[in-house]
Amino acid sequence: MIIMNSLEYIKEDIQNIAEAILSVLNIDVTIVDENLIRIAGTGRYLRKIGERLDGYSAFKKSLEEQISIIIDDPHASNICKECDHKTYCKEHAEVCCPITLDGYSYGVIGLIAFTESQKEIIRENRDGLLNFLGKMADLISNKLKAQINTEELELEKKKLETLIDSMDRAIVSVETNGKIDKYNSKFKEIFNLNDSEVEGKSVVKVLSFINEPLNKDFKRYKSGMFFYRKDGYEIKGIYNINKISVKDKLKGYVIDFIDKREAIKNYNRINKDYKIVLDNIIGESNIIKAIKNESYIASKSSSTVLITGESGTGKELFARAIHNHSDRADNPFIAVNCAAIPDNLLESELFGYEEGAFTGAKKGGKLGKFELAHKGTIFLDEIGDMSLHLQAKLLRVLQERELDKIGGKSNISIDVRIISATNKDLEDMVSKGIFREDLYYRLNVIPIHLPSLKERREDIPLLIDYTIKEYSNKLGKNVDHVDKDVLKVMMDYRWPGNIRELQNIIEYSINMSSSSVITLDSIPQKIKSTNINELIDDNREIRTLEDLEKQEIIRALNKFKNFKKDKELVAKALGISRATLYRKLEKYNIVSK
Ligand SMILES: Nc1ncnc2c1ncn2[C@@H]1O[C@H](COP(=O)(O)OP(=O)(O)OP(=O)(O)O)[C@@H](O)[C@H]1O
Numbered sequence: 270m271i272i273m274n275s276l277e278y279i280k281e282d283i284q285n286i287a288e289a290i291l292s293v294l295n296i297d298v299t300i301v302d303e304n305l306i307r308i309a310g311t312g313r314y315l316r317k318i319g320e321r322l323d324g325y326s327a328f329k330k331s332l333e334e335q336i337s338i339i340i341d342d343p344h345a346s347n348i349c350k351e352c353d354h355k356t357y358c359k360e361h362a363e364v365c366c367p368i369t370l371d372g373y374s375y376g377v378i379g380l381i382a383f384t385e386s387q388k389e390i391i392r393e394n395r396d397g398l399l400n401f402l403g404k405m406a407d408l409i410s411n412k413l414k415a416q417i418n419t420e421e422l423e424l425e426k427k428k429l430e431t432l433i434d435s436m437d438r439a440i441v442s443v444e445t446n447g448k449i450d451k452y453n454s455k456f457k458e459i460f461n462l463n464d465s466e467v468e469g470k471s472v473v474k475v476l477s478f479i480n481e482p483l484n485k486d487f488k489r490y491k492s493g494m495f496f497y498r499k500d501g502y503e504i505k506g507i508y509n510i511n512k513i514s515v516k517d518k519l520k521g522y523v524i525d526f527i528d529k530r531e532a533i534k535n536y537n538r539i540n541k542d543y544k545i546v547l548d549n550i551i552g553e554s555n556i557i558k559a560i561k562n563e564s565y566i567a568s569k570s571s572s573t574v575l576i577t578g579e580s581g582t583g584k585e586l587f588a589r590a591i592h593n594h595s596d597r598a599d600n601p602f603i604a605v606n607c608a609a610i611p612d613n614l615l616e617s618e619l620f621g622y623e624e625g626a627f628t629g630a631k632k633g634g635k636l637g638k639f640e641l642a643h644k645g646t647i648f649l650d651e652i653g654d655m656s657l658h659l660q661a662k663l664l665r666v667l668q669e670r671e672l673d674k675i676g677g678k679s680n681i682s683i684d685v686r687i688i689s690a691t692n693k694d695l696e697d698m699v700s701k702g703i704f705r706e707d708l709y710y711r712l713n714v715i716p717i718h719l720p721s722l723k724e725r726r727e728d729i730p731l732l733i734d735y736t737i738k739e740y741s742n743k744l745g746k747n748v749d750h751v752d753k754d755v756l757k758v759m760m761d762y763r764w765p766g767n768i769r770e771l772q773n774i775i776e777y778s779i780n781m782s783s784s785s786v787i788t789l790d791s792i793p794q795k796i797k798s799t800n801i802n803e804l805i806d807d808n809r810e811i812r813t814l815e816d817l818e819k820q821e822i823i824r825a826l827n828k829f830k831n832f833k834k835d836k837e838l839v840a841k842a843l844g845i846s847r848a849t850l851y852r853k854l855e856k857y858n859i860v861s862k
Pocket residue numbers: 549550551552578579580581582583584585586587650692768769772
């Protein structure tokens with residue numbers, strides 16, 4: 270919208286003013302705009318509205334020099350002598366005055382005498398008329414100012430409305446008595462309301478959960494969780510109430526609301542540009558290529574995926590890429606680290622609870638990660654750390670596709686794809702009875718095993734290159750490669766922490782580098798002497814040989830348990846005879862089928 274700051278836009282008012290002046294003074298009036306185009310006029314000037322005053326004239330001088338001019342004797346006037354219209358001018362006298370606003374000329378208003386008697390009026394009232402015309406010019410410029418202000422306000426209002434309407438937050442402003450004043454479209458949308466249910470209504474009638482914070486305990490509840498129900502429609506989210514004060518006087522409130530599920534969806538949408546896809550995962554080794562291929566196939570299915578691999582091998586990265594290639598990509602990807610949350614909290618984190626489920630339960634209850642991941646993917650990282658109690662609950666969710674919330678009266682059906690990951694040997698845990706076998710099979714429909722970095726050394730140069738770029742950028746340095754000695758050391762190193770460790774080492778080295786190349790001087794000491802470090806780095810408890818032997822036998826038995834000639838295969842795999850195998854089973858008290 271362009272602000273209409275020209276007399277053209279108030280010409281009707283100006284014409285009324287011209288006619289009013291004529292009726293009082295009985296002298297013709299004409300008004301031109303900043304381009305000397307006549308926009309109002311009386312008498313013979315009425316027909317000339319819209320015409321332009323060409324050439325030099327008193328009006329032009331008045332406009333350009335912002336001065337009032339009075340001509341009561343055209344023959345003696347210097348202005349008239351120079352005027353381009355002098356040969357056919359029928360004017361006997363004139364008074365004109367510039368219309369200015371904020372130092373800018375918007376036009377000129379003039380009184381014109383076409384008869385001797387009109388000329389006499391001008392002559393006799395020179396000062397009075399000049400003063401009067403000045404007042405009329407002010408009247409017009411004030412009118413123009415009011416018009417500009419109104420349009421500016423209108424423009425600001427439109428901008429604000431558009432801004433507020435395009436927000437992904439619902440917003441409502443209320444007066445001090447709680448009456449709804451303004452709201453945006455998102456507000457109606459998330460609460461499933463139409464204008465007639467909102468306009469002028471009391472906010473606590475529309476949203477009962479606002480009653481307490483607004484009327485009882487503002488300090489305590491100025492933000493909180495809400496649960497809203499209307500005709501079978503339900504949403505949960507978070508509200509914030511802000512006071513609006515003018516000169517320390519409370520004038521009302523602005524309340525904003527976030528629909529939790531939508532916020533997560535939007536988060537995912539916003540991050541779409543940075544969404545990891547399989548092509549962005551660095552690695553050209555055959556093994557990684559094969560895994561990318563398996564992952565792509567897995568992304569097109571809704572079966573569970575179990576990603577195994579040492580810490581830092583990219584399990585979460587692959588899980589995200591699988592989600593992003595799937596038809597769930599527009600819905601949430603929710604990652605939960607089962608090892609990082611204490612067991613009693615993990616249950617409510619995963620499954621949520623209803624309001625009043627237990628002492629200390631939050632008002633409005635809590636949405637569980639499974640609910641948040643509805644129609645998307647949940648990534649259960651470190652699944653091997655989940656307690657048996659929660660394993661049983663998870664199994665139920667997998668089997669029934671329903672959630673049984675703590676304190677919930679009814680079950681909630683969910684549509685979530687499960688990808689889990691672990692760096693533990695789940696099969697071993699199953700054999701020891703610390704991971705449920707039935708759950709293991711449910712989770713492991715599509716197994717993906719990520720190799721450690723040392724198993725795909727050919728990818729190390731690529732990863733170094735990529736990571737240098739990433740961290741050089743982040744740290745504002747211009748390091749761009751490693752020299753050949755560093756490359757050799759890095760190719761030989763054992764990388765127990767895999768890619769995460771490689772990132773850590775590159776970040777350190779970039780910090781230590783003073784040129785564009787990373788040399789042996791800038792890399793950490795620990796990776797320079799691989800062999801010694803292998804010994805130092807491996808902090809695992811030393812196990813007895815008997816213990817190791819027992820574990821390997823159990824592993825082999827598990828591996829071949831579904832084969833007919835399992836004992837023969839086990840013995841062969843262990844490099845011992847069947848008789849020795851039986852002896853050892855007895856020795857270690859291992860019961861097998
Ligand atoms: N192939 C890869 N290309 C680029 N970066 C990678 C690659 N694989 C992993 N990374 C990066 O390495 C880091 C560790 O990856 P991620 O967290 O996926 O590993 P993880 O196996 O899930 O680790 P943990 O078991 O410790 O949770 C992340 O910063 C990730 O972006």
